[in-house]
Amino acid sequence: MVMRKQFINQLKELSKNVIKMGSIIELSTNEMIEALEDYDVAKAQAIIDRDMEVNLLEEQIERECINIIAQQQPLASDLREVTSIMKIITDIERIADQCADISEYIIQLSKLPRTEKPVRLEAMIDTTKGMVIDVIDAFVEKDLAKCERVIETDDIVDKHFNKIKQELADMMRANSDMVEQGICYVMIVKYLERMADHSTNIAEWVKFIVTGVLTIG
Amino acid sequence: MNNNSKFSVEDLDLFYGDFQALKKINMEIQEKEITALIGPSGCGKSTFLKTLNRMNDLVEGVTIKGKISLDGKDIFKEMDAISLRTRVGMVFQQPNPFPMSIYDNVAYGPRIHGITKKSVLDEIVERSLRQAAIWDEVKDKLKKSALAISGGQQQRLCIARTLAIEPEVILMDEPTSALDPISTLKIEDLAVELKKDYTIIMVTHNMQQAARISDKTAFFLVGEVVEFDSTENIFNNPKDIRTEEYITGRFG
Ligand SMILES: Nc1ncnc2c1ncn2[C@@H]1O[C@H](COP(=O)(O)OP(=O)(O)OP(=O)(O)O)[C@@H](O)[C@H]1O
Numbered sequence: 001m002v003m004r005k006q007f008i009n010q011l012k013e014l015s016k017n018v019i020k021m022g023s024i025i026e027l028s029t030n031e032m033i034e035a036l037e038d039y040d041v042a043k044a045q046a047i048i049d050r051d052m053e054v055n056l057l058e059e060q061i062e063r064e065c066i067n068i069i070a071q072q073q074p075l076a077s078d079l080r081e082v083t084s085i086m087k088i089i090t091d092i093e094r095i096a097d098q099c100a101d102i103s104e105y106i107i108q109l110s111k112l113p114r115t116e117k118p119v120r121l122e123a124m125i126d127t128t129k130g131m132v133i134d135v136i137d138a139f140v141e142k143d144l145a146k147c148e149r150v151i152e153t154d155d156i157v158d159k160h161f162n163k164i165k166q167e168l169a170d171m172m173r174a175n176s177d178m179v180e181q182g183i184c185y186v187m188i189v190k191y192l193e194r195m196a197d198h199s200t201n202i203a204e205w206v207k208f209i210v211t212g213v214l215t216i217g
Numbered sequence: 218m219n220n221n222s223k224f225s226v227e228d229l230d231l232f233y234g235d236f237q238a239l240k241k242i243n244m245e246i247q248e249k250e251i252t253a254l255i256g257p258s259g260c261g262k263s264t265f266l267k268t269l270n271r272m273n274d275l276v277e278g279v280t281i282k283g284k285i286s287l288d289g290k291d292i293f294k295e296m297d298a299i300s301l302r303t304r305v306g307m308v309f310q311q312p313n314p315f316p317m318s319i320y321d322n323v324a325y326g327p328r329i330h331g332i333t334k335k336s337v338l339d340e341i342v343e344r345s346l347r348q349a350a351i352w353d354e355v356k357d358k359l360k361k362s363a364l365a366i367s368g369g370q371q372q373r374l375c376i377a378r379t380l381a382i383e384p385e386v387i388l389m390d391e392p393t394s395a396l397d398p399i400s401t402l403k404i405e406d407l408a409v410e411l412k413k414d415y416t417i418i419m420v421t422h423n424m425q426q427a428a429r430i431s432d433k434t435a436f437f438l439v440g441e442v443v444e445f446d447s448t449e450n451i452f453n454n455p456k457d458i459r460t461e462e463y464i465t466g467r468f469g
């Protein structure tokens with residue numbers, strides 16, 4: 001016999017909305033890569049505009065979580081799911097913010113004389129994008145192996161970040177007329193590095209939902 | 218046996234005639250803790266609780282196997298039921314005040330124990346009623362019949378009556394099932410307060426209540442203890458799928 005039908009439906013709805021939020025940041029991450037390719041202002045602007053949608057969804061999911069806690073007093077795996085979702089959506093919302101922040105710098109770059117992109121930038125973007133996609137999948141499938149992969153990949157992103165930062169410093173030292181562009185790229189890679197951190201956080205929360213063991217630290 | 222165990226239960230079986238209501242129960246109940254017993258209706262919680270102060274001895278056709286010790290002493294072989302019950306008090310599922318005044322209900326136990334001095338009895342009655350969070354409601358009608366107060370008030374009166382004999386262990390069988398939310402919270406605060414000096418074992422159907430106030434929780438299912446662990450583990454991350462299904466309400 002199925003019990004607590006209303007509750008189970010509420011949890012399903014909640015999960016659906018988190019996935020919706022996740023698919024928006026997947027889309028934004030993809031478009032951000034395209035926008036950066038040829039400094040596409042219209043695409044960058046679309047990402048910035050979409051950030052609002054994510055904020056509204058976050059608010060809505062937060063309200064749903066609070067309602068579920070008040071009405072259903074979830075326990076055990078249900079409690080872990082609801083409380084973790086409240087944490088996960090802040091990380092998703094931050095990732096959307098960072099996509100928008102990167103887009104602002106893409107718009108700035110579009111107005112400046114072109115420079116060579118940092119050598120490892122493409123690799124860093126691909127790795128970060130992979131983490132975002134993997135961690136949303138990990139949430140949907142409650143897949144521990146995927147969580148571990150995301151957490152491990154964060155180190156690779158950090159290494160890219162440090163190398164690119166060095167490369168940009170060298171570039172700016174050599175070409176003082178490229179400092180503005182250099183700063184834009186430093187900011188972009190910093191935001192990418194933060195996106196990877198937030199993906200890692202989400203992976204930790206998904207692990208907590210599945211195992212009940214808190215390792216976030 | 219564990220050092221801090223108040224009750225030590227070993228391989229306890231209980232039969233009502235042919236029907237086995239408790240199956241191989243093993244539990245160490247820690248001193249000065251609140252242990253919550255949860256589980257679906259009919260799983261044996263009340264039976265287990267009553268066995269701890271030998272209330273089942275009086276029931277026709279009951280057979281008990283296994284061993285229960287209180288502070289290391291066998292409650293069946295090394296203690297008589299009366300002295301056991303002065304150390305292990307019980308508050309029942311249904312309020313059961315005696316048909317006498319409120320005052321006399323609370324003074325009943327102390328009087329049996331030979332306390333007759335009015336000032337001492339007055340003091341015990343007031344303290345017990347205050348502890349049970351009912352003093353303000355009955356202080357002006359202590360001589361009135363205990364049957365002429367509400368069910369929730371009767372329940373708190375029964376808690377006061379149990380406290381008046383200052384037992385070491387208090388068994389509570391769904392003590393708040395008939396109470397309004399405020400009185401319920403008062404009883405919960407009281408239980409937490411009391412655990413400084415008493416060991417409390419409480420049956421409850423209110424999961425949140427068990428999660429709020431107990432240190433350990435035992436999940437009973439058809440006469441067995443499925444899982445017995447810290448309350449935190451039971452409610453956040455139970456090991457047994459049956460516990461998980463029960464406390465998340467997926468149990469049909
Ligand atoms: N005096 C009795 N004679 C025969 N069977 C009994 C007796 N008392 C209880 N039982 C049976 O033993 C089982 C356990 O009963 P018990 O009262 O301990 O359940 P419980 O867990 O306290 O349930 P509830 O949550 O409804 O109070 C039930 O199947 C019940 O019908």
Ligand SMILES: [Mg+2]
Pocket residue numbers: 262263264310390420
């Ligand atoms: Mg019962």
